[in-house]
Amino acid sequence: MDAVTYPQGKVIEFIQKHFIPLRVAFDAQPLSTDFQIKWTPSLITLDASGKEHHRTVGFLSGEELIPSLLLGIAKTHFDQDQINEALGNLEKLLADYPRSDSAPEAIYLRGVCRYKSTHKAQPLKEAYEQLQATYPSSEWAKRASPYRLL
Amino acid sequence: MENKIKWETEMKVALTRARAEKKHILLDFYNPN
Numbered sequence: 665m666d667a668v669t670y671p672q673g674k675v676i677e678f679i680q681k682h683f684i685p686l687r688v689a690f691d692a693q694p695l696s697t698d699f700q701i702k703w704t705p706s707l708i709t710l711d712a713s714g715k716e717h718h719r720t721v722g723f724l725s726g727e728e729l730i731p732s733l734l735l736g737i738a739k740t741h742f743d744q745d746q747i748n749e750a751l752g753n754l755e756k757l758l759a760d761y762p763r764s765d766s767a768p769e770a771i772y773l774r775g776v777c778r779y780k781s782t783h784k785a786q787p788l789k790e791a792y793e794q795l796q797a798t799y800p801s802s803e804w805a806k807r808a809s810p811y812r813l814l
Numbered sequence: 815m816e817n818k819i820k821w822e823t824e825m826k827v828a829l830t831r832a833r834a835e836k837k838h839i840l841l842d843f844y845n846p847n
Contacts, residue, residue, distance in 0.1 A: 665844070676819055683840040686828040687821040690843045695825060701843045710839040712832035714825070737838055 665705050665723060672726040682737060709736030717743050731761035735770055742773060751777045768804040771795055775808070785814040 669675055679685050688695055690704045699708060699716070707729075709718040718736030734757040741750035754774040758767060775791025788811040795805035796812075821842070822828045832839050 665842075670819055673817075676817070679819055679840060683838050684828045684831045684835065685819050685821045685840045685842070686825065687823060687842045687844060688825075689846050692843075695841075696843065699841070699843070704843055704845040706843040708841040708843075710832075710841055712829065712837070712839070714829055714839070733840065736840075740838055 669724060669726050669729055675726045675729060678730050678733065682733070707732070709733065709740060711740050711744070727761065728765055731757045731764040731766040731770075734761075735766045735773075738770070738773060742777065747777050747780050751781070768795060768799040768802040771799070772804040772808055775811070785811075789814045 690696060690701050690706070695701075699706070703721050705721070705723065707720045707724070708716050710716055717740040718732075720732055724732055734753050738750045738753035738757070741747070741753065751774065754770045754777065757764070757770045758774065761767065771791055771794050775787045778787030778791075779785065788808070792805070792808040792811040795802060795808050799805055822831065828839050828841075831837070
């Protein structure tokens with residue numbers, strides 16, 4: 665991460681704009697135990713109270729880190745019932761990084777957010793159909809499979 | 815634009831800043847060796 669991802673200008677700009685970056689050694693106590701760290705790098709999105717909402721383990725390129733962090737922001741808002749804010753970040757992720765590894769989960773979560781906003785089942789079915797069309801072997805296509813019946 | 819990420823190293827400081835600046839926290843556990 666230090667050699668490839670973190671020096672990139674767009675990564676620096678994104679992190680400084682949206683996050684307070686906090687870096688600690690994998691064995692630093694009590695955080696290492698509190699967050700059950702077993703491997704590095706472990707990248708965790710926390711809200712301002714310190715609660716975890718998203719985690720990745722292992723190297724991410726800049727083209728994968730930014731969408732992963734957008735997903736983390738969206739999941740934080742979703743967990744806090746801030747559906748419009750979650751949707752905004754998911755839309756940005758899917759517009760700017762549509763082929764990223766975070767996209768399938770973003771499609772799924774966008775469908776759930778749209779369902780929560782409208783109380784209509786159609787967005788869930790649309791999420792399933794889009795996942796089937798674009799990421800048929802992803803775990804998120806499988807998780808959305810019940811929505812084909814809606 | 816900054817030319818490198820300015821990492822905090824203390825959770826307490828990060829939490830205080832996150833609340834004040836209305837931002838999320840990116841917590842990176844890394845191997846310094």
